[in-house]
Amino acid sequence: MTRVTKFAARDPGPSARVAGFVAHLRQNGLRLGVAEAEVAMAALTAVDAIRPDDSRRALRAVCTGCKEEAEQFDMLFDSYWMDAGRVKQKVIPAQSSSATDTVHSSRDARGEDAGASGDAVAPDDEGGSAESDGTGKLVATEHQNLSRRDLRDMVRPEEIAQAEAVARRLGAALRDKRSRRRIAARKGDRLHFRKTIRHSLATGGEPLRLLRRHRPDRARKIVALCDVSGSMSVYAQVFLAFLAGLMRGDPHADAYLFHTRLVRITEALRDKDAMRAVGRMSLMADGFGGGSKIGPSLMRFADTYAKRFVDGRSVVLIMSDGYDTEPAEQIAAALEKLRKRGCKVIWLNPLKGWADYAPVAGGMAAALPYLDLFAAANTLGDLAALESELARL
């Protein structure tokens, strides 16, 4: 086991260290507020804080909020409390740069700095570690400019605004009347007891006015998967603008890109600045314009994200030309699995707009039986025209 971090003699005390630890976690992307730091202190007093494993468990219960964070927590804990990865730093200063190659030791230094706990790490280490910091922001901007396929060259702000309007209209077309909750309404199918009784008091207990309630319309959730492989690069402009617009127009939408891998871009596209969102997206779509593995990507989606984000109220929108380098059966199997979640599946194929197109590509032919709608879409206009079709689903 690694030894416990030695804090400097001028260290102000345990509470500052815990605050430093919370700051360290915050630096690493865990969403923690001041209240959490308080609870963390309380938690440490409730367990036997001398024993590292107990403290680790207690802090994990307090500071993490989802499975991913819980998995990440152990490393973060080690890097702060257990002196991980920088045992030799002070002895051989020349190695400090290589030691900061590991993400955690570098973040560690910053985290402790934010907590002002006066750690054993010398300040001169921080200068070096800041450069190789892995939080992504600084590095990201540089990388985008170097990236050969920068999506921002392909998508213009006006298009995003247009696409946003289209996406709003599509979302409106996909209304679904299946909410089980009832709310007050002038014309409803059931009595609204609470309101009726309340109003009846005015008339001496005689319910003269019967108030009603009904089931409100509920919007469906759009989940968009966009193929960005080489064969699709011509159409990427339209679809990416659509994705960006969709995410801005509909707060519940969900977006993914795939080529040979599947990437979730929902968080990136939620960025307030539209062009920055596209920039973040292009960074995530590294390996853009290569081969396409539609089947495995869809299967991966069905196995992972779909279990969390796709339900009977979702519409899965797949934008791809159906040219797959993998066996076609995989697409069929993936779509079958998706369909079992109760969602609607729509496939938008840019090639379908061609005069004598037939779905002969193996993947496309295999997918057809599982689709609720198979339509063409080359331009934003085409997408807007889908509105009436979607309303009929």
Next chain:
Amino acid sequence: MTWTDLKSALAAEGYVASDDLAVALQLALSLGRPLLLEGAAGVGKTEIARTLSAVQQTRLLRLQCYEGLDAAQAIYEWNYQRQLLSIRAAAEGGETGKSVEDRIFSREFLLERPLLAAITQDRPPVLLIDEIDRADEEFEAYLLEILSDFQVSIPELGTIKAVTRPIVILTSNGTRDLSDALRRRCLYTYVEYPDRQTELAILQARCPEVEARLAEQVVGFVQKLRAEELEKTPGVAEMLDFAAALMGLGIADITENPAVLQSTLTTLLKTQSDQAQITPEVASRIAGKAA
């Protein structure tokens, strides 16, 4: 009570908790914070609440969430029919105005649902909010008021403050993302499938009559089966059913009769494609490895 005490108390009631879970539970008890448990179906999330209520010797109030669950079903509702009758009776008796109103909006006419019931108990109960991810996002907002302040506002009656703070346990299967606000207020533990030793301990706690050798085999088999690519991975409850089925058939060694083994697999494999995937050959191969 330290977490090791809690762990042994739970074990005495037949629940074998991991160290992580025991620490989280102990914190939930001592800090008075809700505990959010996530994990695959069948790892014993709901069971922990039941066992905890037995350990604490208190009531278990359970709120099963579903899509469309609303405040009327979860917190409170007025007994409208009774109110209506009471108003009519009052009118005939000549009673009018404010006195009627005060009477029909009193506690007597209030139907307590689990959340309100939980904060009005004399002895702190265990409140289990099961499968919170199934409820709508709107419902989470209601829940937040109760989880943060432990009070319920009823417009006609005023605010009802908690007599005692319930021990709140929320479970989620991760069918949708919970809001950050809710996660922030809760302690969190991800419940994994138990490892071999733990699962063996669970089996021995729940079915003490299973012979040690068979228990080893059953647990080994189920652990191996979880590594296969299945649509629905068998949970702990399924493992117990499996052991019970084998015992009922009087089997002492799962490798000896592949046909019987295959027929008992109905307790573990719950979809058609899983059953098709685990053919008798595969099953006996896994059984051979487990034994």
